[in-house]
Amino acid sequence: METKLEVSMSSLTDDLIVEILSRLPVKSFCRFQCVCKSWLAFSSDPHYRQKLSRTPFGFLYQTYDDASFHLARLPSSDREIYTILGFVRPECPLDLVDCSNGLLLCYPPDDKPYITVISDAFVCNPATQEWMALPKTVLGPAVTENDLILCFDPLWSQHFYVFNFQRTPTSVDGYSTEVKVFFSEDSTWSCCLWETEDLFCGDSCFINGVLYVRHFWDHELLVLNAPEVCTQWLNDRIIQLPGFPYVPETFNCFDGCICPSSGVLCYAQQELDGYMLRIWSLEDPDRWVVKHRLSMVNVFGRDMLLRANEEGLWYFDYDIQAFDLERELVILVDRIDDRKGSFSISAGKGSQIQNIPSNSKIYHRRFYVPYYGKIPAFFRRDDDGLFRFGALWGSV
Numbered sequence: 001m002e003t004k005l006e007v008s009m010s011s012l013t014d015d016l017i018v019e020i021l022s023r024l025p026v027k028s029f030c031r032f033q034c035v036c037k038s039w040l041a042f043s044s045d046p047h048y049r050q051k052l053s054r055t056p057f058g059f060l061y062q063t064y065d066d067a068s069f070h071l072a073r074l075p076s077s078d079r080e081i082y083t084i085l086g087f088v089r090p091e092c093p094l095d096l097v098d099c100s101n102g103l104l105l106c107y108p109p110d111d112k113p114y115i116t117v118i119s120d121a122f123v124c125n126p127a128t129q130e131w132m133a134l135p136k137t138v139l140g141p142a143v144t145e146n147d148l149i150l151c152f153d154p155l156w157s158q159h160f161y162v163f164n165f166q167r168t169p170t171s172v173d174g175y176s177t178e179v180k181v182f183f184s185e186d187s188t189w190s191c192c193l194w195e196t197e198d199l200f201c202g203d204s205c206f207i208n209g210v211l212y213v214r215h216f217w218d219h220e221l222l223v224l225n226a227p228e229v230c231t232q233w234l235n236d237r238i239i240q241l242p243g244f245p246y247v248p249e250t251f252n253c254f255d256g257c258i259c260p261s262s263g264v265l266c267y268a269q270q271e272l273d274g275y276m277l278r279i280w281s282l283e284d285p286d287r288w289v290v291k292h293r294l295s296m297v298n299v300f301g302r303d304m305l306l307r308a309n310e311e312g313l314w315y316f317d318y319d320i321q322a323f324d325l326e327r328e329l330v331i332l333v334d335r336i337d338d339r340k341g342s343f344s345i346s347a348g349k350g351s352q353i354q355n356i357p358s359n360s361k362i363y364h365r366r367f368y369v370p371y372y373g374k375i376p377a378f379f380r381r382d383d384d385g386l387f388r389f390g391a392l393w394g395s396v
Helices: 014-019 026-032 037-042
Strands: 058-063 069-074 094-099 103-107 122-125 128-131 147-150 163-168 174-185 195-196 200-207 208-213 220-225 236-242 256-263 264-270 278-283 288-297 306-308 315-317 318-324 330-335 339-344 349-352 360-362 386-389 392-395
Touching: 058 094, 094 147, 103 147, 147 200, 147 208, 147 349, 163 200, 200 256, 200 264, 256 318, 264 318
Parallel strands: none
Antiparallel strands: 058 069, 058 360, 094 103, 103 122, 122 128, 147 163, 163 174, 174 195, 200 208, 208 220, 220 236, 256 264, 264 278, 278 288, 306 315, 318 330, 330 339, 339 349, 386 392
16 A cells, blocks of 8 residues: 655745745746745745845846837746836836846936936836835936936845936036935935046946946946945945056947956956956955956957957957856857857857847846845735835825
């Protein structure tokens, strides 16, 4: 007589349940969070949420004639994500402004190249379909440009920030920049916490409570520590990037790419001939260490990877869009054939990941990593037409 063994979920340890949940596709995981309170708690627990799926499986892009967002899938990625943000504003198309660890910062399309009205911006999570609108902030002069940077690191805090680099042109062909910060913890904007005349508006990364922002043309990074709600001034410093600077009078291309990896800031840049690519990690406050030196010789099927345009400015045949050292992938864009592909660091080979229309705008060279944990500040629209703000409910 055969004995039938039955195992109930109550007999499984938390570690085993988290191991099972970590292997589920995104949509299935979101559904299973509703099974019981203990399963929902796993996604918010600081210990267990590190084990749940945080692997980049694509990067977001948006075409000029399509209001929805799309994911360029990475090799061997079989997960799905909801990227049509109809749960935020079904009647209004949105532009993708920024992305940080699964959260998106969006804004209604405008014919101006910069944001002027902060109150129209939204922060949302496609994985959980939660969102909130940013409240109004103190407006600057009529010609003020608002450069918004979304900062969220779930391993550091469940609250997020939005840094507003509010720039005003000066009379001497320069800019005066004030930095204000939105705190999701109490849904307020700060007054000016930092100011400068330098133009910091390049790529950015937020890691362990520290914001890194590229200078527009100088080969350096601005480093700002995330403030407390009662902070009166931001702690700042400047660090130099490794490699060599792309002087505007000589080069006409992107100056490398910054990305986080395992809680550390990393930087990738082509060498002067374009045949090799280096990746550094920031091991100390200002000490860069070379982690990889990769050959690009056989990736694109061409002997020449550095060219000069009609104005005599040099540019590389390819741009570095993003990289992930844990997954050992580098995302590259072939500027000659307009192809987007991935390069395997371990195998030393490249492969095309997806055909993306040439008129598409790829967001800020960032991987998209879904986040399923609870964000206290978010709203959610339910089937009965109600919004939730934390534990509060209200009709619309």
